Amino acid sequence: MADPKTVVSWSGGKDAAYALLELGTDSVAELLTTISENGRSSMHGVRRELYEKRAESIGLPIRFVELPLACSNEEYESRMANVMAEYESRGIDRVAFADLYLEDIRRYREYRLEKTSIDGCWPVWNPNTEEQIESFLDAGFRATVVAVDDSLLDSSFVGRELDPAFLADLPRDIDPCGKNGEFHTFVRDGPIFDSSISVEDGKTVTREVGDGEFHYCDLR
Structure with a gap:
């Protein structure tokens, strides 16, 4: 089997979990999530150790990008750019996002990836959220x-x-x-x-x- 070349942007939430189901874990190299310096996920407030337990149960490594509590967009973009550069050096082909229909967020992600050789992937892009x-x-x-x-x-x-x-x-x-x-x-x-x-x-x-x-x- 070829080496997995996909990273999943992982919130630990429902859409990320369903995106991973759609992709299949065999195609995924690792999970990627951001946490604040207080040890909790940036948006969800979930403790780091719970993410570690879920990743262990999935059977995939998880990469944490630590952010300051009061993180500017410039600092966020700088840290994520460093991660993408590392992924390029490892031969990662794409990063999968669990966005459903917000076009502005998708365009932002595509813009940030334009400067790399990495593609974006949207396995659960579906405007019908009742179906989702x-x-x-x-x-x-x-x-x-x-x-x-x-x-x-x-x-x-x-x-x-x-x-x-x-x-x-x-x-x-x-x-x-x-x-x-x-x-x-x-x-x-x-x-x-x-x-x-x-x-x-x-x-x-x-x-x-x-x-x-x-x-x-x-x-x-």
């Missing part, structure tokens, strides 16, 4: 909602299982995949893992993010 969330649940994945945007959802949604009951409770104007940043998830079980992981919901923490606030479930 149904496919995710039908595949047997289980996920916990770990963060919600206070301006769009109240704190009662954080810490809940991502299941039909959760989806039924969402306001009608909220995307069922949360692709406008309404909520974020951490996948605990599913067909890409050798075993499930038991997590304990800690307290709900509210933090300022940009000009707004997010509610986080402190998984342990």
